[in-house]
C-alpha cells in the first residue's frame with residue numbers, strides 16, 4: 001500500500017499530465033484566434049483599398065471597420081468560451097482520475113467517478129463559475145476592450161497616413177501590426193517611426209491578436225482549476241484543494257504566497273473547495289490538487 005505522500009505525488013502527476021494536454025488545446029485554440037484575425041485583416045484591407053475619395057469616404061469606411069471588428073470580437077469570444085469548456089472537462093476528468101488512486105481507503109458508497117448526470121451538473125456549475133466577470137468585466141467586454149483599442153489606433157493611423165498621401169499598399173501593410181503580430185523589424189526606420197507614433201503600452205508593442213491569446217491562456221488555465229474545484233465541492237471526502245506552483249514558475253509572485261500560506265488551517269497552500277483563488281495574475285499556470293481527509297488515507 002502506498003503512503004499518503006506517494007499517493008499525493010501520483011495524484012499531482014495525473015493533474016500535470018492533463019495540464020500538458022490542456023496546453024495542446026490552448027495552442028490549437030490560439031491558432032483559431034490567429035485565423036480569425038487574419039480573415040478580418042483581409043476584409044479590413046479590402047475596404048481600405050477601395051477608399052478613393054479621401055476624406056469623403058473615410059468616415060464610412062471607419063463605420064465598416066467598426067462593424068468588422070465587432071464581428072471579430074464576437075467570434076473570438078466564442079473561441080475562448082470553447083477553450084474554457086475543454087479546460088473544464090480536462091479539470092474534471094483529471095480530478096476523477098487522481099481520486100481513483102485513493103479509492104481503496106474509501107467506504108464503498110463513495111462515488112469517485114461521475115455518471116453522465118453528475119458530470120453534466122459539475123460541468124454546468126464550472127461553466128457558470130468561469131463566466132463570472134473578472135473585476136466586473138465580462139469576457140466579451142474584455143475581448144471588445146482589446147479590439148476597441150486596436151480599432152482606435154487603426155483609425156487614427158489610417159486618417160493620418162491618408163492625410164499624408166501615403167500609398168494604400170503601404171498603409172495596409174502597417175495596419176497588420178495593430179491586429180495581428182508585432183513582427184515589425186525595429187532595425188528598419190519605417191518601423192521605428194511606426195512604434196514612435198503608436199507607443200506601446202508597456203515594454204513591447206502587442207497587437208490585439210497577441211493580447212487576446214494572453215486572455216485565452218489565462219481564462220483557460222482558470223477554467224481548468226474551476227472544473228477541479230466544482231468536482232471537489234461535491235465530494236465529502238475532500239479536505240481541501242491545494243494550490244501548486246507550476247515548475248516553470250519564473251519569479252516569486254503572489255502564487256508563492258498562495259502555495260505556502262495556511263489560510264484555512266488545513267495545511268500549507270490548502271483552500272476550501274469554495275475558496276480556491278481565482279486567477280491571481282495573467283498567464284498563471286498554477287494548478288490545484290485535491291487533499292483527502294486524513295481518516296480516508298491509508299494508515
Ligand SMILES: [Zn+2]
Pocket residue numbers: 255280281284285286
Ligand atoms: Zn500562478
